[in-house]
């Protein structure tokens with residue numbers, strides 16, 4: 001079990017290029033199984049979740065070649081439409097394969113991805129939608145098997161604007177017969193990115209990024225070259241890191257339009273943020289001011305994936321701030337770890353009240369999930385002494401070479417084995 005050792009007290013300065021978005025790349029890679037020919041997907045981040053996705057694609061019989069951050073995928077012929085259980089279990093995003101494999105091959109068998117530490121994360125809306133598109137669905141022994149000679153268009157109203165369900169259903173509907181209308185669709189930028197990719201392949205998807213998406217089914221999709229959008233959650237994390245360390249940072253390959261509410265909240269905390277095309281400059285002088293209140297919600301609201309890194313900012317603010325998590329029921333597990341470092345946080349159900357402290361102190365802490373890990377790295381950057389963040393595998397799911405990424409801005413972060421960590425803290 002590896003851990004990150006973060007030496008506190010180094011102000012972040014310098015320039016960093018933001019990598020491609022995990023949450024856009026994953027559904028796009030899944031969608032590539034619908035194309036005839038060799039797809040070329042650019043700016044794919046080098047992350048654990050991406051490695052799991054390419055392993056699954058290879059296991060199904062697709063040819064996958066890596067060339068730096070470009071992936072070449074040829075799924076013209078697949079040997080299997082069953083995703084092995086051990087790979088399904090490694091990440092939730094394996095569920096994205098359900099819609100495209102079913103749409104193109106008429107059959108798919110996957111195991112249930114299960115919940116994770118941030119919440120129960122059911123997939124009922126994915127299944128209800130696929131059923132409306134004409135899939136026969138059998139759920140037995142923890143497996144889901146879907147069949148359909150050809151899916152057909154349908155009107156689907158999602159109970160919740162689920163990102164994953166919207167994406168899975170768009171992918172299933174592009175090869176269906178007739179027109180599909182998805183109402184109360186999620187509006188996250190990654191959905192528009194997926195639709196742009198599908199449309200480049202010959203699909204007819206309109207309205208992605210809005211709450212009604214209309215998909216006119218086509219017969220066949222052709223492989224294309226496509227570049228994934230920048231990762232808005234990594235951008236937001238690095239912005240928060242610049243603020244918490246009172247730094248001066250320039251981020252390249254960003255899209256400020258995807259981060260409206262995040263930029264406003266950091267300005268409220270006192271950050272000076274300037275935007276010039278895809279370049280963002282963040283400068284912070286002094287302690288962050290308290291942020292009156294943040295409530296996570298669906299896009300374009302405040303993203304749940306940035307709730308925990310922002311909690312670190314608020315933990316060291318010069319006053320009291322409030323956060324309400326309304327998307328995932330279990331996303332406050334970083335609170336106990338931040339408290340170990342000296343943060344003063346009271347939680348009442350889904351709301352946390354943070355009384356900013358002037359100093360955090362380094363401690364051994366555990367990342368319970370990806371973004372909780374990011375929050376603890378940020379806390380380690382400003383803490384007095386060294387912070388050891390355990391369970392780094394969660395962080396590796398979403399931040400490419402995390403210690404190098406922060407290191408480029410002057411942070412001192414080392415990756416240690418468990419034995420090295422124990423020796424360092426004895």
Ligand SMILES: CC(=O)N[C@H]1[C@@H](OP(=O)(O)OP(=O)(O)OC[C@H]2O[C@@H](n3ccc(=O)[nH]c3=O)[C@H](O)[C@@H]2O)O[C@H](CO)[C@@H](O)[C@@H]1O
Pocket residue numbers: 022023024026092093119120121122123124125126127160161162163164165186190304305327328329
């Ligand atoms: C790979 C990816 O893109 N992951 C993102 C995606 O996850 P994901 O697509 O899993 O998140 P959803 O938008 O589906 O989840 C939103 C809410 O809907 C609920 N729900 C969802 C599906 C369903 O069938 N039934 C149901 O009840 C979930 O439990 C949750 O409470 O959006 C989340 C919300 O912005 C982000 O935190 C994740 O980073």
Ligand SMILES: C=C(OP(=O)(O)O)C(=O)O
Pocket residue numbers: 023092093118305370371398
């Ligand atoms: C929750 C997240 O991702 P996933 O849906 O892949 O678990 C995340 O990126 O913060």
